[in-house]
Amino acid sequence: MSPRTLYDKIWDEHLVTTRADGTSLLYIDRHLVHEVTSPQAFEGLREAGRPLRRPNAILSVADHNVPTIDREKGIADETCRLQVEALEANVASYGVPYLPLLDERQGIVHVVGPEQGFTLPGTTIVCGDSHTSTHGAFGALAFGIGTSEVEHVMATQTLPQRKSKNLRVRFEGALPAGLGAKDLALALIGRIGTAGGTGHVMEFTGDAVRALSMEGRMTLCNMSIEAGARSGLIAPDETTFAYLKGRPLAPKEALWDTALAHWRTLASDAQASFDTDVVLDVSALAPQVTWGTSPQWVTDVAGRVPDPDQATSAEDRQAMLRALEYMDLKPGTPIEDIALQAVFIGSCTNGRIEDLREAAAVARGRRVAAGIRALVVPGSGLVKRQAEAEGLDRIFTEAGFEWRQPGCSMCLGMNDDRLAEGVRCASTSNRNFEGRQGRGSRTHLVSPGMAAAAAVAGHFTDVRRLMGA
Amino acid sequence: MDPFTVLTGTAAPLLRANIDTDLIIPKQFLKTLVRSGLGRNLFHEIRYDSDGRERPDFVLNQAPYRKASILLAGPNFGCGSSREHAPWALKDFGIRAILAPSFADIFFNNCFSNGLLPVTLPGEAIESLAACEGPLTIDLPAQQVRGGGQTFTFEIEAARKAVLLEGLDEIKRTEANLADITAYEARRRQEAPWLDIQKV
Numbered sequence: 001m002s003p004r005t006l007y008d009k010i011w012d013e014h015l016v017t018t019r020a021d022g023t024s025l026l027y028i029d030r031h032l033v034h035e036v037t038s039p040q041a042f043e044g045l046r047e048a049g050r051p052l053r054r055p056n057a058i059l060s061v062a063d064h065n066v067p068t069i070d071r072e073k074g075i076a077d078e079t080c081r082l083q084v085e086a087l088e089a090n091v092a093s094y095g096v097p098y099l100p101l102l103d104e105r106q107g108i109v110h111v112v113g114p115e116q117g118f119t120l121p122g123t124t125i126v127c128g129d130s131h132t133s134t135h136g137a138f139g140a141l142a143f144g145i146g147t148s149e150v151e152h153v154m155a156t157q158t159l160p161q162r163k164s165k166n167l168r169v170r171f172e173g174a175l176p177a178g179l180g181a182k183d184l185a186l187a188l189i190g191r192i193g194t195a196g197g198t199g200h201v202m203e204f205t206g207d208a209v210r211a212l213s214m215e216g217r218m219t220l221c222n223m224s225i226e227a228g229a230r231s232g233l234i235a236p237d238e239t240t241f242a243y244l245k246g247r248p249l250a251p252k253e254a255l256w257d258t259a260l261a262h263w264r265t266l267a268s269d270a271q272a273s274f275d276t277d278v279v280l281d282v283s284a285l286a287p288q289v290t291w292g293t294s295p296q297w298v299t300d301v302a303g304r305v306p307d308p309d310q311a312t313s314a315e316d317r318q319a320m321l322r323a324l325e326y327m328d329l330k331p332g333t334p335i336e337d338i339a340l341q342a343v344f345i346g347s348c349t350n351g352r353i354e355d356l357r358e359a360a361a362v363a364r365g366r367r368v369a370a371g372i373r374a375l376v377v378p379g380s381g382l383v384k385r386q387a388e389a390e391g392l393d394r395i396f397t398e399a400g401f402e403w404r405q406p407g408c409s410m411c412l413g414m415n416d417d418r419l420a421e422g423v424r425c426a427s428t429s430n431r432n433f434e435g436r437q438g439r440g441s442r443t444h445l446v447s448p449g450m451a452a453a454a455a456v457a458g459h460f461t462d463v464r465r466l467m468g469a
Numbered sequence: 470m471d472p473f474t475v476l477t478g479t480a481a482p483l484l485r486a487n488i489d490t491d492l493i494i495p496k497q498f499l500k501t502l503v504r505s506g507l508g509r510n511l512f513h514e515i516r517y518d519s520d521g522r523e524r525p526d527f528v529l530n531q532a533p534y535r536k537a538s539i540l541l542a543g544p545n546f547g548c549g550s551s552r553e554h555a556p557w558a559l560k561d562f563g564i565r566a567i568l569a570p571s572f573a574d575i576f577f578n579n580c581f582s583n584g585l586l587p588v589t590l591p592g593e594a595i596e597s598l599a600a601c602e603g604p605l606t607i608d609l610p611a612q613q614v615r616g617g618g619q620t621f622t623f624e625i626e627a628a629r630k631a632v633l634l635e636g637l638d639e640i641k642r643t644e645a646n647l648a649d650i651t652a653y654e655a656r657r658r659q660e661a662p663w664l665d666i667q668k669v
Contacts, residue, residue, distance in 0.1 A: 017649040021628035025646055027653055029664055037552065039502040050640070056666045065500065079500040086502055097666075123664065130551040130575060144575050146553035147504075148582035148639070156643045158650055162626070194487060195545040198574060228548065230574050251663035259663040294487050315543070315592075319486055414496045421519065433491040433549060435514045 003269035005166045006235050007201040010141040010266070014124050016158055026161045028153050029123040030140075032109045033060040033096065035087040036414070037128025041151035042090040052094045053157045059118045060091050061099040063108045064414045068377050068404035071101060080415060094154075107380020107406040110134040110348035114218065115382055117247025121236040121263040126153055131348045131430065133225045137217035138244070139236035139266045141201070144225065164230045165275035167200035168268075171208035173283030178464040180358065181216035182350060182428070182447035184208065184280075185223035186288035190298040192278060197229030200276060203268060204234050208282050214243040215354035222349045226295040226430055235267040289335050289460055290445040292323035293434050299335060301450065301462045307331035326434055327442050328422070335460050338444070342425035343374040343455040344437070345401075345448055347411035350428035351379025353386050355448040359428075360392040362452035362466050368400035369458030375417065376401045377409040401455065413438050426454035471584045472636035476565050477606040478538030480616070481528045482599035483512075488542055489549035490576060494558040507554055508561030529562070539607065541599050542569040544592065547576025556583045566607050568595055568614065581629055584636060588614060594621045609634060 004012070016025040038060075045052060052058075065080040075081035084101065091098040099105045105112060110131055113119040119135045125142035126132060128150045135142035149159055171184055189196070202224050204217075212220065217234050224232025241260060244250045251259045286300035297320075299306070308324065308331065311317035324331065329338070345351075345359050356378065368374045376396045378384035384406055387393055393403045410417040411429035413436075419425055421440030428451050429436075432443035446454065449463040456466070498510045516527050523530040529537065540559070546569040547555060556579045559567070566586040580587045586609060590598075594614075598605060601617025608614075609630065614621045631637065643650075658665065 016653045017646055019628075019646070021631065022626075023628045025643065025649065027650070027657070036499050040504050040553075043502070048640070083500050083502065118666075120664070122661075128551055128553075130549065132551075144551035146551055146556075146575060146579035146582055148553060149578065152640050152643065155640050156647075156650060157654075158643060158646075160628075160639060160643065194548055195571060195573070198545070198571065228545065228573060249666055255663040259661075262661070294489075315486060322485075412491075412496050414499065431489075431491070431549060433489045435495055436491050439495070439514055439519065 003271035003273070005268040005272040005274065006139060006203055006233055006266060007141065007166055008272070010122055010124065011163060013122065023160045023162060025158045026124060027158055028126050029057065030118060030125040031058045031153050032113050032125065032127035032132065033058050033150070034064055034109050034129065035062040035083045036064045037147050038090065038150055039083065039086045040147045041154060042094070044151040045154055050155045052096070052154045055095045056097065057157065058096045059113060059116065060087065060096050061106055061109055061112055062087055062101055064408045064412065066101060066407040067415055068407050068409050068417055071405050077416065104381040104385060107383065108348045108351060108408055110222065111351060111379035111383065114138065114214070115247070115380060117244055117250030120244065120250065121240060122266050126159065130225045131222050133229065133232045134218050134222040134348055136221035136224065136232040137214060137234050138240055139233060139263070141231055141233070143231045164201045165199055167197060167202045167229065167276040167278065168274040169202055169204050170277070170279045171204070171206035172279060172281045173208065174211065175208045175282050176285060178449065178467055179285055179287060180447050180449070181212055181219035183285055183288045184282060185220050186290065186295065186298045186445060187282070187285055188278070188280060189223065189227045189295045190288070191280060192227055194226060194294055194296045195228040197224060197227040200229050201231045201233060202227065202229040204232060209234060210237065213354055214239060215352040218352065219349055223430055236263050287447060287450050287463055289450065290432050291327065291329060291335065292320065293326055293432055294323070295430070295432060295445060297323060301335050301460055303335050305329045305331055305333040305335070337459060338424070339459045340372060340426050340454055341423045342419055343372060343451050344410040344425055344427040344429060345375065345451050346377030346379065346409055347429040348379065348408070349430040350448045351377060351383065353383050355428065356383065356387045356392050359448040359452035360395045362449050362463060363399040363401060363456065364395050366399055366456040368455045372455055372458060374401040374455040375404060375410060377404040378406045380406045399456070410437055412436060426451045426460065470636040470638060473565065473584050473586050473609055473633040475606065475608045475610070476538060477604050479533050479536055480539035480541050480598065480605045481534040481537035482541045483528055484541060484543050484596065484599060486543035487545045487548055490547060490552050490555040491549055493547070493555040494552065499552060499554055504557050505561060507558035508563065511558040511562045536563060538563050538565050539605055540564050540567045541595050542567060544570040546572050548573035551575045553579045553582065556580050556585050560585055568598065570595065581632055582639065584633060586633055588623050590614065590621055590623055
């Protein structure tokens with residue numbers, strides 16, 4: 001057999017059949033379901049009188065709409081409550097495993113899946129959510145789908161697919177202290193653009209990737225959708241296996257050994273060819289901060305807001321002018337002079353324990369600057385429990401951060417955690433689109449350490465200055 | 470699903486790059502339990518001011534474009550989230566075809582699930598179509614866009630074309646492969662027994 005990439009291998013293993021029209025039917029091992037993109041899929045099944053093929057291949061949880069404060073009292077917002085209740089009724093009637101809102105395992109679907117060992121190397125994983133790419137950190141082919149496709153998977157456990165191209169990203173050199181996966185992801189998107197990965201599955205390689213923890217790898221793969229890629233992938237290794245061992249849904253005993261033997265084969269062959277190669281030297285990378293309304297509009301913390309007159313095309317210039325107007329920024333402004341009114345630490349990008357540790361290390365013994373509202377939202381109940389066991393919650397609250405209950409929260413503001421018009425926020429989330437965190441709100445994407453540093457300084461500052469390094 | 474064959478209609482120009490799904494349909498409208506009724510909220514944040522009044526400078530608030538059935542857009546249209554609410558909102562408004570130099574992957578797939586035709590054409594072609602007077606015709610069988618005396622040919626994968634032309638139900642199509650799926654599952658249980666989940 002000719003040399004294959006990791007993506008090729010997972011694809012081949014899941015190919016049910018190739019149809020006469022040239023499309024491939026791909027088997028789906030795992031399906032994550034949440035309240036926002038599933039009601040119409042369940043309704044479709046019900047209307048057609050179709051059974052749900054494999055309820056146990058699904059893990060469901062409410063995350064987008066849930067309150068992050070006083071949830072024991074129920075969901076006050078009626079439309080949010082109805083959607084969560086619809087999920088609960090649907091999963092009950094179809095026998096789908098569900099983690100209830102007050103269960104400690106509840107959390108953001110992309111935090112919960114890995115925590116429970118539902119996410120495994122070499123599997124295909126889908127969810128009606130674009131950040132499903134997160135699970136690629138385990139060497140799983142994971143991608144976001146629409147609600148019609150959610151219904152398709154529920155009914156058939158497959159999806160008609162077209163094979164993507166292979167793209168390899170190699171991060172060369174060691175990442176400097178104080179920087180993390182978020183900086184890698186933003187630097188990459190800054191380089192190739194938000195459509196740079198379109199039509200591709202992106203495999204991340206290089207020493208800087210091998211050195212990342214599973215949390216960091218999830219951050220990196222999570223953001224691969226922001227580069228337009230279908231999926232992000234990292235070949236599993238000892239770090240992956242150590243993370244998975246003993247997780248509730250991970251294989252046990254003899255099955256673990258059998259699985260492990262297979263997982264060790266999940267790497268791109270040395271001679272495998274990629275359609276596209278991107279190489280980034282990260283040894284001198286500085287913390288990244290976005291300045292515009294697309295994740296590709298990013299620069300170093302020591303940089304300045306760029307000048308649209310330097311744009312390479314008239315269209316780019318127009319787009320930059322519009323972004324700067326929306327963001328209320330002037331060309332040439334030093335990034336460190338940008339003052340903030342809000343800080344959000346959380347989301348499926350940066351709501352895991354390591355992210356909270358990174359932020360807490362900066363917040364420890366400091367105070368949130370006057371005029372800033374700062375929120376810390378753990379990615380799951382288990383992350384919250386772990387953080388509390390380590391005393392991180394007290395570090396945050398003593399510094400003036402709000403310590404919340406788990407959910408998607410202010411990443412997209414479907415619950416009450418929204419920004420008011422004109423408010424500028426340093427956010428560890430994944431998108432800085434217009435209106436993303438609330439109508440007229442202004443989002444700057446950063447790492448958890450940079451967000452905490454911005455909270456205590458009141459403006460952007462190089463987190464490394466606060467690390468005693 | 471409604472078949473798509475030949476469409477003649479008004480084309481609204483919205484020639485920005487990277488029109489994301491948050492812009493197409495913002496989060497507050499994702500709380501619906503149904504697929505219908507989202508048209509009035511299409512492009513909500515740029516279509517209405519903060520008091521809910523129409524912004525006269527927005528293209529879909531202008532006379533000929535209120536009834537647009539075609540949208541002309543910039544590259545990377547539909548980037549961002551997987552929300553199928555984006556094509557639902559476009560379709561509910563009356564849009565059946567979007568012409569852009571490129572599309573984001575998930576949005577592109579979602580269009581075909583809803584009988585919407587995403588047409589990929591070079592930026593210059595789209596600009597020149599935006600400049601022409603009168604309606605455009607999108608002829609899917611011939612794979613042509615015609616308007617203002619111009620004709621542009623576009624590419625579309627044969628399987629995608631068939632789905633739109635015949636308004637095929639994808640699940641029904643896949644059900645024709647049920648025996649293959651069952652055979653795959655039996656084989657998979659042997660080869661990868663660790664994947665079976667008994668209980669959460």
